[in-house]
Amino acid sequence: MSLNPDKKILLLLALFIGMLISCDSKRVYDENIIVENNSWNVKNKLTFDVTISDIRQRYNVYLKVRNGTDYPYSNLFLFLNTVCPDGSVSRDTLELTLADYDGRWLGSGISSVKFSKFLFQEAFQFKQPGKYRFEMEQAMRVKELKGIRDIGLRIESQ
Secondary structure (H helix, E strand, C coil): CCCCHHHHHHHHHHHHHHHHHHHCCCEEEEEEEECHHHEEECCCCEEEEEEECCCCCCEEEEEEEEEECCCCCCEEEEEEEEECCCCCEEEEEEEEECECCCCCECCECCCCEEEEEEEEEEEECCCCCEEEEEEEEECCCCCEEECEEEEEEEEEEC
């Protein structure tokens, strides 16, 4: 059976899209929030709302940072509030290392923008089904934190 060129293109496009979707089959949630003007104000909470339905599943939770090479520090301190469906809140203080002691950026990227991904929780099991809210605040003791492009949250099933 021979397909006309239009049908071949549609078939190839469908196969390509299917491959893209299947390559990220563990993704439960993956979102980035762009930091306006690459300057993160200390009062600006970045909020991620995630619905978890399967509490038997174990998850890996990652924090993602995209920074410019103009970022003046080697690390990033964050406050992370996790608001559970029942309203209870846990608060973590995290240090994310973005550069080594010699000032070399640890993230990937070949230009002036670097991307880093940090494992926050491994094999984590959510206790309740429902909507979780993750709130991130910069905790660097400066009012305006320059050089941060975006912050992200990724949750994968194991």
